[in-house]
């Protein structure tokens with residue numbers, strides 16, 4: 001990753017996807033974010049957040065609608081070109097993965113390799129840079145499978161950076177992380193000039209991290225916009241079926257607490 005790398009604009013129009021006919025998990029979704037934005041996708045379990053992400057990084061082809069990066073339809077370019085543009089950090093981590101940390105980060109360079117050529121000095125330099133950026137240089141020789149959940153997560157983010165993408169898509173990147181590492185990872189992502197799209201379950205973290213927030217409910221986009229507009233008690237209460245209370249809104253740093261509603265208090 002070059003520290004001077006820039007993000008790309010992402011536009012989603014009329015997006016619909018389901019794994020089989022009669023089952024639609026992503027339903028008529030549309031939004032646009034500018035280059036360098038950080039979009040947090042929120043919503044209850046099973047709302048379709050991961051399914052939407054899969055459409056955004058070209059893991060599945062939409063049944064309708066389109067996803068464009070800087071105005072170019074993601075399905076009009078090759079898979080390799082898409083992989084050079086979009087890096088993905090997923091929740092699932094293979095348990096038995098016989099590679100060193102350096103090898104795993106090097107895998108990020110695969111879409112950038114020419115033909116069957118081996119790694120060159122530039123690839124090695126990019127990997128070293130990504131390792132240093134995530135404070136992983138001291139773990140470079142360690143077997144990936146021996147790392148803690150938080151360390152693995154940092155390695156996967158380093159792999160994404162080594163890819164030199166314009167957009168990074170992350171599925172619950174703060175899972176497995178203690179609060180300090182959660183804040184560190186989100187701060188690191190904030191310092192990049194790339195476009196970031198991430199699902200998050202922690203609404204307070206999302207409020208601090210995101211420039212744009214999307215709320216998904218039952219496969220549909222029910223709210224989209226800047227966090228100060230979208231993250232309201234009424235919107236959150238409706239989406240999650242809880243009672244959301246806002247604190248410190250006047251100080252500019254809204255914080256929410258949540259409780260189960262008393263019967264009849266949520267429509």
Ligand SMILES: Nc1ncnc2c1ncn2[C@@H]1O[C@H](COP(=O)(O)OP(=O)(O)OP(=O)(O)O)[C@@H](O)[C@H]1O
Nearest residue numbers: 019023025043044045046047048049050051052199
């Ligand atoms: N290939 C599939 N076939 C059938 N159902 C699926 C498939 N993929 C996902 N689902 C179902 O679709 C719904 C949405 O799944 P998805 O993983 O996108 O939700 P999510 O919002 O990411 O959930 P969570 O917050 O729990 O991770 C879930 O009920 C899930 O079980």
